[in-house]
Amino acid sequence: MAKQHVTATINGEESEFLCETQQTMLDVLRDVVGLTGSKEGCASGDCGACSILVDGTLVCSCLMLGVEAQGKSITTIEGIAQGDHLHPIQQKFLEHAALQCGFCTPGLIVATKALLDENPNPTETEARYWLAGNLCRCTGYDKVIRAVMDAAAVMRGEAA
Amino acid sequence: MSNLSYAAPTSVDEAVKLLAGASGLAKVLSGGTDLLVQMRAGRMQPELIVDTKKIPGLIGIREENGGFVIGAATPGAVVEAHAGLNKAWPGLVEALDLIGSTQVQGRCSLAGNLCNASPAADSVPALYAAGAVAVVVGSAGRREVPVEQIPTGPGRTSLAKDEFILEFKLPPRPARSSDAYLRFIPRTEMDIAVVGCGISVTLDANGVCTAARCSLGAVAPTVLLVQAMADVLIGHTLDADTLAKLDAAAQAAAKPITDKRGTVEYRTKVAGVLARRTAAIAFDRAMGKNTGKAH
Numbered sequence: 001m002a003k004q005h006v007t008a009t010i011n012g013e014e015s016e017f018l019c020e021t022q023q024t025m026l027d028v029l030r031d032v033v034g035l036t037g038s039k040e041g042c043a044s045g046d047c048g049a050c051s052i053l054v055d056g057t058l059v060c061s062c063l064m065l066g067v068e069a070q071g072k073s074i075t076t077i078e079g080i081a082q083g084d085h086l087h088p089i090q091q092k093f094l095e096h097a098a099l100q101c102g103f104c105t106p107g108l109i110v111a112t113k114a115l116l117d118e119n120p121n122p123t124e125t126e127a128r129y130w131l132a133g134n135l136c137r138c139t140g141y142d143k144v145i146r147a148v149m150d151a152a153a154v155m156r157g158e159a160a
Numbered sequence: 161m162s163n164l165s166y167a168a169p170t171s172v173d174e175a176v177k178l179l180a181g182a183s184g185l186a187k188v189l190s191g192g193t194d195l196l197v198q199m200r201a202g203r204m205q206p207e208l209i210v211d212t213k214k215i216p217g218l219i220g221i222r223e224e225n226g227g228f229v230i231g232a233a234t235p236g237a238v239v240e241a242h243a244g245l246n247k248a249w250p251g252l253v254e255a256l257d258l259i260g261s262t263q264v265q266g267r268c269s270l271a272g273n274l275c276n277a278s279p280a281a282d283s284v285p286a287l288y289a290a291g292a293v294a295v296v297v298g299s300a301g302r303r304e305v306p307v308e309q310i311p312t313g314p315g316r317t318s319l320a321k322d323e324f325i326l327e328f329k330l331p332p333r334p335a336r337s338s339d340a341y342l343r344f345i346p347r348t349e350m351d352i353a354v355v356g357c358g359i360s361v362t363l364d365a366n367g368v369c370t371a372a373r374c375s376l377g378a379v380a381p382t383v384l385l386v387q388a389m390a391d392v393l394i395g396h397t398l399d400a401d402t403l404a405k406l407d408a409a410a411q412a413a414a415k416p417i418t419d420k421r422g423t424v425e426y427r428t429k430v431a432g433v434l435a436r437r438t439a440a441i442a443f444d445r446a447m448g449k450n451t452g453k454a455h
Contacts, residue, residue, distance in 0.1 A: 021209065022199065045196075045264055046350075054266070058266050060263040063196050063263075064192060065166065065189075065196070067166050068192075068211065068213075
């Protein structure tokens with residue numbers, strides 16, 4: 001079986017790659033494109049560590065085939081920072097120590113980006129439900145939620 | 161080296177030809193939130209994947225002849241953002257919304273949930289209650305199939321090898337009609353139904369039920385459409401006597417197994433409780449009393 005040739009926009013750059021049909025988008029990002037920020041936790045769509053945006057929609061990259069990326073715009077954790085400046089979500093995760101081992105953090109930050117793109121002023125309950133598919137075994141989630149709510153306030157221009 | 165091939169046809173005819181021509185197992189891909197997990201676990205080793213999402217109409221929602229038509233592969237997130245569906249079919253929307261996480265909602269579809277044929281599928285009881293019709297396409301042409309005729313057992317459907325679902329038709333909504341879906345899980349999010357219940361009703365101006373469809377999930381090998389539950393609602397308001405009869409009818413229809421999620425006795429009892437609670441929400445919504453979320 002010949003490899004599939006795929007062209008897609010990855011973090012704003014036109015990209016092309018060759019992949020096997022059965023390779024997931026996560027496999028492609030990590031093993032073919034060399035973007036290892038997205039993590040494989042469960043490989044079954046339960047943990048959210050592999051979260052990416054596809055045309056702005058939050059998905060688990062382990063539940064998508066690489067070939068499905070044809071013509072799509074993909075955003076990974078590597079595309080969140082603004083040049084050399086951390087995105088406010090990343091900055092607030094640091095300030096609130098919203099991580100320990102860090103394995104879930106790329107997925108949580110991408111999922112938070114999707115939340116705040118859609119709803120700049122979420123309630124804590126809305127944020128908790130939105131992030132229910134991002135599992136973290138270190139933080140107990142409280143610091144994560146504080147970071148998310150603070151980042152939202154900063155992005156609305158209401159806090160520093 | 162795997163021999164798996166992939167095709168993303170842009171027409172129904174092309175997709176049907178690919179499915180019909182496959183010598184081994186061919187699987188239709190919409191959101192992939194079940195298919196990819198099953199392939200990864202080695203439970204399924206297709207030779208061909210036919211991605212239907214590039215076929216016109218597979219993703220999208222339109223109004224037609226007074227009802228809604230939902231493309232088979234339309235992601236949950238798109239359905240939930242649709243104001244018209246939220247107003248006419250809040251129960252169907254909340255049922256689909258219960259599937260998985262935000263990430264899964266970006267991909268999961270009604271057709272995938274129906275054709276995965278899990279008895280615990282959340283959107284399926286709501287589809288049954290809605291009286292949805294699946295538009296099925298295949299080599300023999302196009303046929304319209306009531307959704308309750310699609311699943312035939314766990315993981316099995318009545319679709320032929322060369323058939324797939326193009327879209328779902330929802331009937332027009334008379335005045336004072338609404339629906340609700342409740343599932344019981346031991347937590348608040350990200351779990352599989354111990355029992356699910358979907359109820360859709362039409363009421364007259366006095367709150368008397370004139371039409372009803374009721375369904376139960378996770379209490380039999382397939383989701384059940386329960387005529388006996390509808391029969392106790394039709395002709396009555398939702399008073400204590402009707403609720404008691406509905407509870408009894410749901411318990412009588414439930415034929416669950418004991419597994420890690422619950423025992424036969426527990427699931428049977430919960431089926432009755434959920435039926436009463438779901439009916440209360442559907443009746444209130446139909447009278448315009450409750451427009452909030454059930455979950």
